[in-house]
Amino acid sequence: MFRPFLSLRPLLRLAGFSAAHNGVLPPSSAVAAAAFTTSTATNLKQLPPRPKHPPESEIEESFLKGSGPGGQKINKTNSAVQLKHLPTGIVVKSQATRSRTQNRKIARDLLALRLDELANGSQSRAAVVGDVKQKRAASKAKKSRRKYKKLAEEKEKKGNVKEEGGRLAGEEEEWLEEEEDGEEEEGKDEGGRKEVTTLGGTGTKRATIVEVENTRNER
Numbered sequence: 001m002f003r004p005f006l007s008l009r010p011l012l013r014l015a016g017f018s019a020a021h022n023g024v025l026p027p028s029s030a031v032a033a034a035a036f037t038t039s040t041a042t043n044l045k046q047l048p049p050r051p052k053h054p055p056e057s058e059i060e061e062s063f064l065k066g067s068g069p070g071g072q073k074i075n076k077t078n079s080a081v082q083l084k085h086l087p088t089g090i091v092v093k094s095q096a097t098r099s100r101t102q103n104r105k106i107a108r109d110l111l112a113l114r115l116d117e118l119a120n121g122s123q124s125r126a127a128v129v130g131d132v133k134q135k136r137a138a139s140k141a142k143k144s145r146r147k148y149k150k151l152a153e154e155k156e157k158k159g160n161v162k163e164e165g166g167r168l169a170g171e172e173e174e175w176l177e178e179e180e181d182g183e184e185e186e187g188k189d190e191g192g193r194k195e196v197t198t199l200g201g202t203g204t205k206r207a208t209i210v211e212v213e214n215t216r217n218e219r
Contacts, residue, residue, distance in 0.1 A: 047132075048125040051116035053108045060084040061104075066095040074098060081107040090114050 062082045066074035074080075080095035081103040092114060094107035117124040 047128055048116075048120075048123065050125060051112040053112050054085060054115060058086050059108075059111070060086055063100065064093070079103060083107045083111050085111060085115065088115065088118065090118070 060083070062084075063078040064080045064082055065076065065078055066080040074095065079098055079100045080093060081100065082091065082093045084091045090111065092107055092110040094103045094110060096106050097103055113124075113126050117126050121127065
């Protein structure tokens with residue numbers, strides 16, 4: 001039974017395959033790629049480029065024995081590299097690693113930075129990078145001070161609320177004691193006597209006041 005051939009081109013077109021196959025990202029992929037961009041690359045682009053190494057004809061290179069910690073590989077082999085720039089007289093030394101090859105590259109990087117700083121001053125890469133690091137450290141310290149200041153204010157506020165609550169509770173207790181001291185209970189017995197009872201803090205003081213009722217007026 002013959003089955004008609006179904007073309008997959010419309011399906012691939014819907015999936016964005018044709019655009020990607022031609023070397024062009026589909027709109028959805030372009031949006032996704034733009035969403036992952038950060039400002040770090042922008043900040044790095046604002047920094048001056050890394051200075052180039054000076055010509056080898058201007059460099060006098062010597063290999064020395066290292067000093068300090070690192071074992072025999074540092075102290076008994078000529079793995080440290082010292083460079084002298086002949087036109088300016090600048091001398092740099094590197095013994096960052098145990099490898100002489102790596103130390104040679106590091107020494108040339110240091111010499112290039114020194115020459116760039118000598119030529120450009122505050123506009124050199126080392127100066128700009130140092131300024132950026134200083135600003136980041138200052139911003140971090142400012143955020144830290146703000147954070148701890150806010151925590152101290154919240155703690156002080158909670159302490160004031162607690163102290164105010166205790167003061168109000170004490171005033172309420174004093175008010176209740178005064179009210180109990182001034183409370184009086186009155187009553188009359190069968191003989192027409194009026195009895196007044198005063199409640200005190202330590203005991204009950206009872207005072208009886210006898211009132212004579214003149215039921216009949218003498219004529």
